[in-house]
Structures are given as C-alpha cells and as structure tokens.
Amino acid sequence: MTSGLLGRLPAGALGYALCALWIALLAASPLTGDNYLVRIAVMISMFSAMALSWNFIGGFTGYPSFSTAAFFGLGCYVGAIAQRNGLPLFAAWALATLFVAAFAALLGLIILRLKGHYFAIGSIAIVEVTRLLVSSWGSVTGGGDGLNVPLMQGSPGAVAAQVLYAMLGVLLVAFAATLAVQRGRLGFGLRCIHQNEDAADMVGVDTTRFKIAAYTLSALFCGTVGAIYASWVGYIDPTDSFSILLTIKVPVMALLGGPGTAIGPVLGAGVFVLLEEFFWANFLQWNRAILGGIIVFLIFFLPGGLLKIDYRRFYRRAAERRAAGKAAA
Amino acid sequence: MSEILRLEKVSKAFGGVTAVNEVSFALEEGEIVGLIGPNGAGKTTLVNLITGVHPLSGGRVVFAGQDVSRQKPYEAARRGLARTFQIVQPFPEMTVVENVAAGALFGGGLRTRQAASEEARRELAFVGLDHVADTPAASLTLPNRKRLELAKSLAMRPKVLLLDEVNAGLNAAEIDGALELIRKIAKRGITIVIIEHLMKVVLSISQRILVLHHGELIAGGPPREVLEDERVIEAYLGAKFAARIKAEGMHA
Known part of the structure; x- marks a missing residue:
C-alpha cells in the first residue's frame, strides 16, 4: 500500500514534503529549551545554506569551487567591522552580503577562465590569500588577535533562537533561489555548461556571464551566513573564519546529499552535521580520519549522492525478502 | 538574392604558422x-x-551588413550564424529534446523553456528524430548524433549554417539520407556552407565550390569549372581522379 501511494505522488513531492518537515523541526528546536539542540539546529541550517550556495557553482555548473571559506570569512569580517563602526545588526549583515557578492563577481571574471583542476586549485588559493590579507592588515582587522563583535541583546536562549531563525531565513532564501534557478533559463544554461562548455557557447549561452552569476550566487549566501556567525560567536579570528576544513566540508555535504539538486545539499548538510556530532562525541581522536573516510567513500561509491540511491528498489527487495521468509515459514 | 556573409582578407596565424x-x-x-x-x-x-571561436589575425567578417570580426561564439549563434562540429558535441546527459531546446532557448531567442521545448520537437520531427526525443543524447548512434547536431543548429533559427564534415564516419546509405536532409534545409532559405572530403557529395549538392589549399583560396566557382582548374587538380584532386569524375559526369 505504501509503495502504491509513493508511486502515485508527483515526482519529488515526497522529497519536498520531508524537506519542509525537516525545516519545521529545526525551527521548533528552541521549544525544547535544550541549548545543545538549538546549537546543532543552527549548525545544520548554517551548513545547509552554504551547501546550497556551493551547489550553484559546484552542482549545477560543475566547477569544483573551494572558495567557500573565503566568502564565509569575508562575511564574518565585513559584518564584524561594520558592527564595530556602529552599523545596526541587520544593516551589517546586508552589507556583508553585498560586499561578498561584489567580491565574487569581480573575482569570477578572472578565476572562471580556469577549468577543472586548475579552477579547483585557484579557488583554494583564494581562501589562503584572503586569510593572509586579513591577518596582515592588523589596523583594520585586528590581525592574528582577532576581533570582538558586539554581543546580541537578550538571554543566551533568546540569542540562540534569533541566530537560528536568521540562519533558517538564509537557508529558505537560498532554497527558493535554487528552485528558481533550476527551473529557469539560468539553470538550463548552467547544465549545458556543465555537460559541454564549448557546445554551450555554440548554442548561444553567454558562458562567462552565466558562470559569474553562478559563482556570485555561490558566494553571497556564505557572506550572510558568515556575518550572522560572527554576531553569534562574538569573537572571530583569521584561522577560524578562513578555515580550510570549512572549504572542504561544504562541497562534501553537497556531494553527500546529491549535487545539482535542490534537496540534496540540505540532506547532505543535515546528515553530515549529525554524523560529525556523533563522531566528535564518541571518537574524539578519530573524527578527522572518519571525515576522510566519508570523502573517499563518496568518490568511489556514491558519485550521485544519497538522493541518487534507488530507495524504492531497497524497499521492494526488503518486501520480497519478507514475503519469501513468510512463504518459507 | 542578396549577400549574407562576406569575408574580406581574413587571416589567422598560430604563432609563426599561417593557417588561413x-x-x-x-x-x-x-x-x-x-x-x-x-x-x-x-x-x-x-x-x-x-x-568567433578564434580571434582574427587580420581582415574582416561581415554578416548581414554588420562587421562581426570581433564576435564571441555565443554572439554568432544568436545572430544566426550556426555551425556543426566535425566531432559531434551533444550535452550527453540531457535528453535529445533538451539538447535541441538549448539551441532554441539561447541561440533562437525563445523566451520560455516551454516554447523552446515545443520548437525543439518540431525540429526533431523535421530531421527525423522525433521517435528518440526523450532518450538521453549519449545513447544515440553516430548518424543520429549528426542529425541531432543539425536539429540543434536549426532550432537556433540560423541564416547561415556551416556544416563541418557532417558526413564523416557515415556509410553510403546514411550519406544519402544526410544529403536529402541538407537539401530540405536549403529549401527553408538557409544558406549552407558544407565542408566535405567526399567529392561526390560536394559535387552533387553544391551550387558553387571554394577550394582551400595551405590556407589560401586557390579556386572558386561552379563545380564543373573548379574541376578543370589546373591548381585544384594539382593540389587536391590528382589528374586521374579529375579525369574520372569528368568522365562520369559526361555519361550522366
């Protein structure tokens, strides 16, 4: 009966319903009053938003970008510096978003001339260059000493809830943008570029402009998330903000869920954060090794991500096995 | 008839090698x-x-009265200068109809994906691929991939279509089918430049022939005249072959 119902639903409807339920669960976490749960919900929303962002360039366009930490870190610093200079909270977040978007658009003009491995290496270099710039420009950024960010008003629980809703807001906007891109002209053009860039050029896709649009979209939400993160933690420094681990984690999340889809990055980020939390708690010495293991496993066995697994087949097989077991008994 | 495309002293050098x-x-x-x-x-x-794939080293390209020497490939496509590739270039993981719709949407200037999709199905029917419209492009046979290239180019509503060896790799029967299709395309009023190695094919379909040798245009004119041109015989056809083709032509 269940499989019949699943078969009759329009393609993807079940996925969107589960996704909506998941986001509602995240939003409800403050009701538990458990700050640890709220913190995890914030992490999940934050990484989901960033994985969705990466998906524009890495998933749809097929350009393996490792610039996420640069965008996130710049978002942290622009938000923090703006707030320290008296800008209200939301204005600082908006400024960080705009700054990072403009930064990515200009950078895209240069770096998107590279392809494949060269692009990947170039995009990693950007993280290092921005980190070095920020840590050396001590008069503005506080250098290696880091920066204190004005604390948000309210009790710890209220602040955590505010941060959660801000992150969820970014997540929803990024999700809506993904759906719009996926169904529109831009998404179609990006898929063309992904599959054959020369042919895309020849059928009239302005590849440079499309790629810059994708790269900018992959950056701006990370900028917002960074600024919100800075306000949340109250103190930022270059190593934490421009972490090379972040730049690898985010693509891994999108790949884990299913690159080039809307639900995949959200699924991947959720699964990854929960797994990571579990491994931190239980295998403190080994959690990095486990992250490496997940990456290798993904590359070899799940190139399409968790979404590409044919769950209905699993379900059918399990049902058949049960039926066979009953018949035998 | 009026002029649609003009090349004026077009040159291209790759380093020290003059290719054109x-x-x-x-x-x-x-x-x-x-x-x-x-x-x-x-x-x-x-x-x-x-x-517009390579920038010119010298000269001018004029398309429909406009100097397009510095255009990018996507601009050429949108203007109505379409080309097919010698080695077919599909979007392998998209369906056949999506491949053609890409041409209609971006090159043909259609507004919506719905409209592009409908246009794509019309062009697929025109080239005879409507029965495989919803299969992935990667699963097509070579002759069908060549037809897909044609459909994709046609969906861009071209004024000029440059066919770079569309018949390479096809057998005799498949070539006949392809030629019939090219004639049908010409009937739509599209100017066609056909690049081809098989003399029989070129002679049977072209109203005019241009001969390129070492990057220079050494002859141009009606097929019969070109066949008798001393330089063409020396550079390309060989005396025996030229005589045979002429003899066949006289019997016909």
Missing part, C-alpha cells in the same frame, strides 16, 4: 556552397574564424 591567409569570398542568401581542400588546408579554422 587573406581569404575573401561572399555568400548569397539561400546558396549551398561546398568548401573543399586537403587535410590541414584550414577549412575548420576558417569556420572557427567565422563563428
């Missing part, structure tokens, strides 16, 4: 022109120059 040297010719609207020449004569380079 001061080539000039003009195409009339609705013409079918054959471009022939030995391997490495610069035929594909010339197509790349016309469609």
Whole structure:
C-alpha cells in the first residue's frame, strides 16, 4: 500500500514534503529549551545554506569551487567591522552580503577562465590569500588577535533562537533561489555548461556571464551566513573564519546529499552535521580520519549522492525478502 | 538574392604558422556552397574564424551588413550564424529534446523553456528524430548524433549554417539520407556552407565550390569549372581522379 501511494505522488513531492518537515523541526528546536539542540539546529541550517550556495557553482555548473571559506570569512569580517563602526545588526549583515557578492563577481571574471583542476586549485588559493590579507592588515582587522563583535541583546536562549531563525531565513532564501534557478533559463544554461562548455557557447549561452552569476550566487549566501556567525560567536579570528576544513566540508555535504539538486545539499548538510556530532562525541581522536573516510567513500561509491540511491528498489527487495521468509515459514 | 556573409582578407596565424591567409569570398542568401581542400588546408579554422571561436589575425567578417570580426561564439549563434562540429558535441546527459531546446532557448531567442521545448520537437520531427526525443543524447548512434547536431543548429533559427564534415564516419546509405536532409534545409532559405572530403557529395549538392589549399583560396566557382582548374587538380584532386569524375559526369 505504501509503495502504491509513493508511486502515485508527483515526482519529488515526497522529497519536498520531508524537506519542509525537516525545516519545521529545526525551527521548533528552541521549544525544547535544550541549548545543545538549538546549537546543532543552527549548525545544520548554517551548513545547509552554504551547501546550497556551493551547489550553484559546484552542482549545477560543475566547477569544483573551494572558495567557500573565503566568502564565509569575508562575511564574518565585513559584518564584524561594520558592527564595530556602529552599523545596526541587520544593516551589517546586508552589507556583508553585498560586499561578498561584489567580491565574487569581480573575482569570477578572472578565476572562471580556469577549468577543472586548475579552477579547483585557484579557488583554494583564494581562501589562503584572503586569510593572509586579513591577518596582515592588523589596523583594520585586528590581525592574528582577532576581533570582538558586539554581543546580541537578550538571554543566551533568546540569542540562540534569533541566530537560528536568521540562519533558517538564509537557508529558505537560498532554497527558493535554487528552485528558481533550476527551473529557469539560468539553470538550463548552467547544465549545458556543465555537460559541454564549448557546445554551450555554440548554442548561444553567454558562458562567462552565466558562470559569474553562478559563482556570485555561490558566494553571497556564505557572506550572510558568515556575518550572522560572527554576531553569534562574538569573537572571530583569521584561522577560524578562513578555515580550510570549512572549504572542504561544504562541497562534501553537497556531494553527500546529491549535487545539482535542490534537496540534496540540505540532506547532505543535515546528515553530515549529525554524523560529525556523533563522531566528535564518541571518537574524539578519530573524527578527522572518519571525515576522510566519508570523502573517499563518496568518490568511489556514491558519485550521485544519497538522493541518487534507488530507495524504492531497497524497499521492494526488503518486501520480497519478507514475503519469501513468510512463504518459507 | 542578396549577400549574407562576406569575408574580406581574413587571416589567422598560430604563432609563426599561417593557417588561413587573406581569404575573401561572399555568400548569397539561400546558396549551398561546398568548401573543399586537403587535410590541414584550414577549412575548420576558417569556420572557427567565422563563428568567433578564434580571434582574427587580420581582415574582416561581415554578416548581414554588420562587421562581426570581433564576435564571441555565443554572439554568432544568436545572430544566426550556426555551425556543426566535425566531432559531434551533444550535452550527453540531457535528453535529445533538451539538447535541441538549448539551441532554441539561447541561440533562437525563445523566451520560455516551454516554447523552446515545443520548437525543439518540431525540429526533431523535421530531421527525423522525433521517435528518440526523450532518450538521453549519449545513447544515440553516430548518424543520429549528426542529425541531432543539425536539429540543434536549426532550432537556433540560423541564416547561415556551416556544416563541418557532417558526413564523416557515415556509410553510403546514411550519406544519402544526410544529403536529402541538407537539401530540405536549403529549401527553408538557409544558406549552407558544407565542408566535405567526399567529392561526390560536394559535387552533387553544391551550387558553387571554394577550394582551400595551405590556407589560401586557390579556386572558386561552379563545380564543373573548379574541376578543370589546373591548381585544384594539382593540389587536391590528382589528374586521374579529375579525369574520372569528368568522365562520369559526361555519361550522366
């Protein structure tokens, strides 16, 4: 009966319903009053938003970008510096978003001339260059000493809830943008570029402009998330903000869920954060090794991500096995 | 008939090698022109120059009265200068109809994906691929991939279509099918430049032939005249072959 119902639903409807339920669960976490749960919900929303962002360039366009930490870190610093200079909270977040978007658009003009491995290496270099710039420009950024960010008003629980809703807001906007891109002209053009860039050029896709649009979209939400993160933690420094681990984690999340889809990055980020939390708690010495293991496993066995697994087949097989077991008994 | 495309002393040098040297010719609207020449004569380079893949080293390309020497490939596509590739270039993981819809949406200037999709199905019916419209492009056979290239180009509503060896790799029966299709395309008023190695094919379909050798245009005119041209015989056809083709032509 269940499989019949699943078969009759329009393609993807079940996925969107589960996704909506998941986001509602995240939003409800403050009701538990458990700050640890709220913190995890914030992490999940934050990484989901960033994985969705990466998906524009890495998933749809097929350009393996490792610039996420640069965008996130710049978002942290622009938000923090703006707030320290008296800008209200939301204005600082908006400024960080705009700054990072403009930064990515200009950078895209240069770096998107590279392809494949060269692009990947170039995009990693950007993280290092921005980190070095920020840590050396001590008069503005506080250098290696880091920066204190004005604390948000309210009790710890209220602040955590505010941060959660801000992150969820970014997540929803990024999700809506993904759906719009996926169904529109831009998404179609990006898929063309992904599959054959020369042919895309020849059928009239302005590849440079499309790629810059994708790269900018992959950056701006990370900028917002960074600024919100800075306000949340109250103190930022270059190593934490421009972490090379972040730049690898985010693509891994999108790949884990299913690159080039809307639900995949959200699924991947959720699964990854929960797994990571579990491994931190239980295998403190080994959690990095486990992250490496997940990456290798993904590359070899799940190139399409968790979404590409044919769950209905699993379900059918399990049902058949049960039926066979009953018949035998 | 009026002029649609004109090349004025178009040249291209790759480092010290001159691949195309001061080539000039003009195409009339609705013409079918054959471009022939030995391997490495610069035929594909010339197509790349016309469609903006390579920047020109010298000269001008004028399309519909407009200087387009500095255009990018996507601009050429949107203007109505379409080309097919010698090695077919599909979007492998998309369906056949999506491949063609990409041409209609981006090159053909259609507004919505719905409209592009409908246009794509019309063009697929035209080239005879409607029965495989919803299969992935990667699963097509070579002759069908060539037809897909044609459908994709046609969906861009071209004024000029440059066909770079669309018949390469096809057998005799498949070539006959392809030629029939090219004639049907010409009837729609599209100017066609056909680059081809098989003389029989070029002679049977072209109203005019241009001969490229070492990057230079060494002859141009009606097929019969070109066949008798001393330089063409020496550079490309060989005396025996030219005599045979002429003899066959007289019997016919």
